[in-house]
Amino acid sequence: MNLSPDKQVLCFTGEISQNMDVSLANDLKEDGLFVVRSHGGYLGPAVALSDMIRDRHATVVVYDYCLSACASILLVASYQTYVLKGTLVAWHYPRSDELCTFVTAPRAGEPTKLQRGPCRAGGEYGYTYSPMLTEFFKTRAVNPPISFPPDSLYVRKIVRNMYAETAVFHNIMWTLHPRYYPILFKAKIVYEAYPESQNEVDSMVARLGLKTQVIYDW
Numbered sequence: 001m002n003l004s005p006d007k008q009v010l011c012f013t014g015e016i017s018q019n020m021d022v023s024l025a026n027d028l029k030e031d032g033l034f035v036v037r038s039h040g041g042y043l044g045p046a047v048a049l050s051d052m053i054r055d056r057h058a059t060v061v062v063y064d065y066c067l068s069a070c071a072s073i074l075l076v077a078s079y080q081t082y083v084l085k086g087t088l089v090a091w092h093y094p095r096s097d098e099l100c101t102f103v104t105a106p107r108a109g110e111p112t113k114l115q116r117g118p119c120r121a122g123g124e125y126g127y128t129y130s131p132m133l134t135e136f137f138k139t140r141a142v143n144p145p146i147s148f149p150p151d152s153l154y155v156r157k158i159v160r161n162m163y164a165e166t167a168v169f170h171n172i173m174w175t176l177h178p179r180y181y182p183i184l185f186k187a188k189i190v191y192e193a194y195p196e197s198q199n200e201v202d203s204m205v206a207r208l209g210l211k212t213q214v215i216y217d218w
Contacts, residue, residue, distance in 0.1 A: 001025075008032045010058070012049075016041030016069055025052040034058045034077065037087075040068025047136050050077035054139075060187075063087050065208055067173065072149050076140045076187045085192040088204045090173040090214050091149040093159070140186055150176055150184055152217050159215075174215035175201060 001012045001024050010028045016038060022045055028034070034053045040046075046069045053060065053074075060081040065088045066074065072091060075081055083089060137144045155174045162172070181189045195201050198216040205214050 003027055009035060010053075011035045013037045015039055016046045016049075018042045018045070020045040020049075022049040022052060025049055025056075028053070028056050028058060030056050032056060032058045033061055034074075035061045035063065036066065036070065036074055037062065037064040038066060038070035038074065040070045040072075043069050043073060044132065046070070046073035047132055050074055050136070053077040054079070062089065065089075065204075068092055073136070075189065076185045079187055081187055081189045083189065083191045083194075086204070087192075088175070088195075088201070088208060088214070090175055091151065092173040092212075093149065142183055142186055146184055150180070152176060152180060155215055155217055171211070172213045172215060175217045177217045 001010065001022070003010050003024055007027055007029045009032060010025055012034070013036070018041075020042075025034075050073050054077055056078075058078050060074065060078050061084065062070075062075060062081065063084045064086070066083075067088070067090050071089050075083075075089060133148060134145060137146055137148070151174060155176075158174075159172065175195065178189065178191050178194055181187075195204065195216060197218075201214050201216040205212070
């Protein structure tokens, strides 16, 4: 994390570590810029940093990639966000099938189902629908509480079909079409250019060297 000499631009790149020091954001001037790229990480520091960015009415600028907690938290940190062309913004379900996304025990003659549900405490990266997240989305969501992480019916269908084929969870992520943002988030999020196809997303994944599949939400 670095702050420009005039304190108008705060830049952050890297993982949101569990004990990340976010105090430098205190020195960002009012109405400055918060420029970010991150693979994600822990929610607690992400929320703390987002609150500081919002308090300063900073504009968020996302470049290259914003994944996981970056997409869920930092993307909607303040009141306005610009996503630069060629940037991959993607979400994923929690890493445990006990959190938010889980498999129902099949009844006789019925297939196993993948479904959503209330998150429970725990998880390696702290993915919980905790009071912290409830409070966070209270000021960021249009109609809190919202599904966490946000997705679309199309994405859920694809994930459900993938599970039905192999009976295992996949290391997958997804984009979310900007048409959903106004009904989910209070922040005004502007894409310089949202990806136009699955092929474009696949190319971005390859360029970034990600070892995961990213579903294109059209």
